[in-house]
Amino acid sequence: MRIEVIDNQIDAALKALKKQMQKDGLFQEMKRRAHYEKPSVKRKRKQALARKKRRRALQRVRGYDAD
Numbered sequence: 001m002r003i004e005v006i007d008n009q010i011d012a013a014l015k016a017l018k019k020q021m022q023k024d025g026l027f028q029e030m031k032r033r034a035h036y037e038k039p040s041v042k043r044k045r046k047q048a049l050a051r052k053k054r055r056r057a058l059q060r061v062r063g064y065d066a067d
Contacts, residue, residue, distance in 0.1 A: 005013040
């Protein structure tokens, strides 16, 4: 990841860096790795994420059919 600082504008570069990190999911990853996660909890989290992705995909397909 690379953010260029233009005209010594640190605040703008920091804002861009945070936005990029948020988009890439780094903040979530850091939170997740802060503490040990039991294998059963990890499985449940992954299954919930898969259900969420499936639901979103289904909604997108249904939304396109309505047009």
